[in-house]
Amino acid sequence: MGWETGWWNDLKEGGRMSDMFSKKSLAVGVDIGGTHIKLGLINEQGEVIDHYSVNLLRDETKIADIALISQEVANFIEKRNVRNQLAGVGVACPGILDTTLGVVKFAVNLGWNELPLVEMMQERLKLPVRLECDATAGAIGEWRYGAGMDQSGFLYVCLGTGVGASLVVDHHIYHGDLGPAINIGHTSVIPDGKPCKCGNRGCLEKYVSASAITDRVRMELDTANTILSKWVQSRALDSLLVYEAAQQGDLYSKEVFQEAGELLGVSLVNCLQLFGVGNIIIGGGFSQSGDLLLEATRKTVRARFPSDDVMKVNIKQASFPTTAGMLGAAANIFQ
Ligand SMILES: [Zn+2]
Known part of the structure; x- marks a missing residue:
């Protein structure tokens, strides 16, 4: 549904203008790679409103630091002042995952073992977080918006x-x-x-x-x-x-x-x-x-x-x- 249609429907249903700005029409996509992380602010049409890339943050033992990654995502959201419009945060990650439980079971390049990624990120971000295997996320991206449409x-x-x-x-x-x-x-x-x-x-x-x-x-x-x-x-x-x-x-x-x-x-x-x-x-x-x-x-x-x-x-x-x-x-x- 486009913005224009949304306006009229909301008016017909007695919606107020302020409701329009509380619509959850955006999501943050996070792609965790072996060397860096990509973050994008994306709407339902697959348009990238804003994006940002940062080196993968690792702790002193060389393990990718989920607390620092979560902080980076939080900063990305707060700087753009879009929290109220966000439906959630989708995370693509390499390795063996349990996407239902939101757990990274094993990711050798990140040093992660049985990491409850979704729980940890949700606690920090106070937003719904969904985990997906990186290759599957890539397929979904092409399927929804690109060469696989x-x-x-x-x-x-x-x-x-x-x-x-x-x-x-x-x-x-x-x-x-x-x-x-x-x-x-x-x-x-x-x-x-x-x-x-x-x-x-x-x-x-x-x-x-x-x-x-x-x-x-x-x-x-x-x-x-x-x-x-x-x-x-x-x-x-x-x-x-x-x-x-x-x-x-x-x-x-x-x-x-x-x-x-x-x-x-x-x-x-x-x-x-x-x-x-x-x-x-x-x-x-x-x-x-x-x-x-x-x-x-x-x-x-x-x-x-x-x-x-x-x-x-x-x-x-x-x-x-x-x-x-x-x-x-x-x-x-x-x-
Ligand atoms: Zn091999």
Whole structure:
């Protein structure tokens, strides 16, 4: 319902002007990442009224500090003077969660174990708080406002520090009984590949993420024929530098992205075989490498998916590569 319609309805029902300003028409979306936190003030239409990003706050033992994070959210709300218009605070978080109880059961990158996040934040903020898995929040953000709008089903893959995914089937988010589902970042694409902290080897996220690209290039820099050998004398090596080199025609850097894209394709073919969902949305910060990565992904899927239906497979970039989690966390509040 728009503002104009709301006015008339309220007047008809005997509402007062002051009621209009007490409507809970906004939510705060909080996306807790491994290195920083994004906060957004968002309305029901998914418009970001204001946003803010801050480094992840950790205590002296390097554990992400929920008290400091809550304080940051409180400051964000008070400075904008919107408390009376807030329906609540949606939080997207990595790791294994019990979203019903509002508990982070285990988040290795944050150092959290059985953390009652919702209870702690509600106590500090005095507002309803809802917790969601980061990849699921990203899928909801794209579903409500972006590349997944009006779709009954799609696979959302988030390429960030790691690799997450979420599946929308028949207008519902798929949840597993045992906890995290569609955890493709820790499915193996190379049986004897790099060891992963999860205990498996050759996990997808060891090859297709910003940190994976940087690690690979760092290891090969001494022997590879690349402009990066010269560039790193004056600039820090990261995946953006490799991207820039590839854009300027550096063959080695192009190959690094291409090989990562191929492995993503291998993983997506497995997903196609398992779920039969042809709409695939690729999000997360690293997805902004675009066709440099995804052309190889599409080519691999076409070559490896043995069905005429391969022509119906649509792999596209997300509408909100860096903010879908924040948007989806806020959208949860309006449901
Ligand atoms: Zn793993």
